[in-house]
Amino acid sequence: MGTLDEKFLDSKFVYDGRLLKVYSDRVLLPNGKESFREIVKHPGAVAVVPVLDNGDIVMVRQYRYPVGDTMLEIPAGKLDPGEAPETCVVRELAEETGYVSGHIRKLTAIYTTPGFSNEVIHIYLATNLVMTEQHTDEDEFINVETYSRKQLKEMVITGVIQDAKTIIGLLLADL
Template identity: 50%
Template structure:
């Protein structure tokens, strides 16, 4: 049985640079009505950049929404109609300065489908060449690198709290044939 909600009415109440917000009136399967607040987002590319010596390049940046500096994999918003692989290359270079000769798509996932349509496209980047980072003018980023096992420990220690980064790190571990602790 497929459960659906039919949209009766949809109204955009905010349109910003990163997101838009709409309110939908929906008909539920039992014919009652409800309201859904939907954050619209154009999607993002998420990159796990791996150096030749097996380290993963991470970025640390302040996130106003949680009032904390978070350790994250590089990622960024898709431009309208942009191919996620192009976005992945651009964001990797902008945030870290690295350029990848081998950008491998893994899978896509929704960041928070209970209230947002944002879809994230995950890539592993290898064959890296270091260059100069060019973050957006309002981004202040510290670039750091860790071994995969260290990152997995940091997740369980509560030191990495960003969901896309947690997904990306465990996916990279699986992709590389490591166990849940990041060991081969």
């Protein structure tokens, strides 16, 4: 069986946005032919499953413009340049929910859409939560809600929760 690897030939910069960059790369395919790959480069992100002492899970509800709908998700956010995921998860949990965690454990890291993006989301579990004060970014409008594991499982099964990082995080947190 031959290699499936593609060889990078060159890259054309297409777009530089506030959140992401887009490139069109020319590659050499395993069969010797050339092709193009559009790449969305993303700085990476974190997501966290915050579990209250009673077992309920803290969720955030926010409007997601690209899908034109309000989504129920686990808290998440983009890594700042040079920021470690372990630092980012503490910051994002506090900013989005107002909670500070006494114990954070990494569950996994996932590629969100490896067919066209290099984005990696580091997913954590947070316990021993203490309420402080929510400090969202000025362009974020977030409702903080809590649900039992049973409620969230039903919402995943019925399609109410459609966000991939949330489904994976809840699954790995033993929903």
